Amino acid sequence: xxxxxxxxxxxxxxxxxxxxxxxxxxxxxxxxxxxxxxxxxxxxxxxxxxxxxxxxxxxxxxxxxxxxxxxxxxxxxxxxxxxxxxxxxxxxxxxxxxxxxxxxxxxxxxxxxxxxxxxxxxxxxxxxxxxxxxxxxxxxxxxxxxxxxxxxxxxxxxxxxxxxxxxxxxxxxxxxxxxxxxxxxxxxxxxxxx
Amino acid sequence: xxxxxxxxxxxxxxxxxxxxxxxxxxxxxxxxxxxxxxxxxxxxxxxxxxxxxxxxxxxxxxxxxxxxxxxxxxxxxxxxxxxxxxxxxxxxxxxxxxxxxxxxxxxxxxxxxxxxxxxxxxxxxxxxxxxxxxxxxxxxxxxxxxxxxxxxxxxxxxxxxxxxxxxxxxxxxxxxxxxxxxxxxxxxxxxxxx
DNA sequence: ATTATCTATAGATCTATAGATAATGC
DNA sequence: ATTATCTATAGATCTATAGATAATGC
Numbered sequence: 001x002x003x004x005x006x007x008x009x010x011x012x013x014x015x016x017x018x019x020x021x022x023x024x025x026x027x028x029x030x031x032x033x034x035x036x037x038x039x040x041x042x043x044x045x046x047x048x049x050x051x052x053x054x055x056x057x058x059x060x061x062x063x064x065x066x067x068x069x070x071x072x073x074x075x076x077x078x079x080x081x082x083x084x085x086x087x088x089x090x091x092x093x094x095x096x097x098x099x100x101x102x103x104x105x106x107x108x109x110x111x112x113x114x115x116x117x118x119x120x121x122x123x124x125x126x127x128x129x130x131x132x133x134x135x136x137x138x139x140x141x142x143x144x145x146x147x148x149x150x151x152x153x154x155x156x157x158x159x160x161x162x163x164x165x166x167x168x169x170x171x172x173x174x175x176x177x178x179x180x181x182x183x184x185x186x187x188x189x190x191x192x193x194x
Numbered sequence: 195x196x197x198x199x200x201x202x203x204x205x206x207x208x209x210x211x212x213x214x215x216x217x218x219x220x221x222x223x224x225x226x227x228x229x230x231x232x233x234x235x236x237x238x239x240x241x242x243x244x245x246x247x248x249x250x251x252x253x254x255x256x257x258x259x260x261x262x263x264x265x266x267x268x269x270x271x272x273x274x275x276x277x278x279x280x281x282x283x284x285x286x287x288x289x290x291x292x293x294x295x296x297x298x299x300x301x302x303x304x305x306x307x308x309x310x311x312x313x314x315x316x317x318x319x320x321x322x323x324x325x326x327x328x329x330x331x332x333x334x335x336x337x338x339x340x341x342x343x344x345x346x347x348x349x350x351x352x353x354x355x356x357x358x359x360x361x362x363x364x365x366x367x368x369x370x371x372x373x374x375x376x377x378x379x380x381x382x383x384x385x386x387x388x
Numbered sequence: 389a390t391t392a393t394c395t396a397t398a399g400a401t402c403t404a405t406a407g408a409t410a411a412t413g414c
Numbered sequence: 415a416t417t418a419t420c421t422a423t424a425g426a427t428c429t430a431t432a433g434a435t436a437a438t439g440c
Contacts, residue, residue, distance in 0.1 A: 002438055
């Protein structure tokens, strides 16, 4: 029943990545350890050789999900990012979409160790668009404020759109209005108005 | 053990209002029926004479919380609303604060009947600031888009701020940056810059 | 010898229901 | 007679632990 060290490490990674998806889809309290382990192809007793508690896994899964999101969006410019972030496709892909948008509400009620991962994730999201090819101190400050406002607006729009009933006109309107406005005020607004 | 019709109605209302607070504080899955009924001063078996299921209560509690929020903010102008909404006090009062910000993430994974209450609540929030003392069709459209973007930005800022660890500088920065920018672009920006 | 995984289970908790009780409302 | 509430419980599920197993890693 034992397994090679590399295999055990791979199993651990698979647990974290499975959790990162299931938690986004159903919330931290919506997925049990047994179901999660079964989804990863293991039995649930083995869980506690990998993690001290479910809360420990929440923190790791948050970091994993955020890092997966960053890998996907890295290399995009701000306009491309906004167009994707505020698309219906992204709204309707809870399990693979933005971890911060999917789980910030849950994270607010979880231990500090979980929230710490979200704070790092938010900082990374802001830094990902550090356009500034060397601008002055004032510009850096202004750009950071712009990124904070833009990200908050995008997260809020996604969260609100998802809280509406399926096929609700309001759900689409929120996405479309915010996408249009954020693209219009984005520094590299040239293409994709859709 | 029976109780007057008026008393039963009062008990029912108390259950809903207690739920509206507890759900905001701990999430829909973080509060059990037994604990909720105890908090309302009743035993949990009685719950099902008032509600068909916990999901039914979620929908009622959402409507109740949203309506309580509206009652508090009605009569405020947009600038006052923003200053309050993006204050540390509001961020730190989960149980009595904005229902939409506290529970939209949870609502996205709940039945359509719950999400329908959120859609109505979002529409009400937008309508609450219908400044327009009779403006043209174009202006009404532009104003609605402005309100959608403003509300999404405010909700996003609150949700992100709450996902950060307590006393995190980032948590305060997000609130302050968004408050400053939304107040600057608000139609009635004259006073309170803080 | 160590340890990753499995089976089995302890002990809590959760939603929901059944049946008794006792006061209201007709 | 109706019904709001209570006590008690069924049946599921949840987190976590204990002990057995068997293959790795020294």
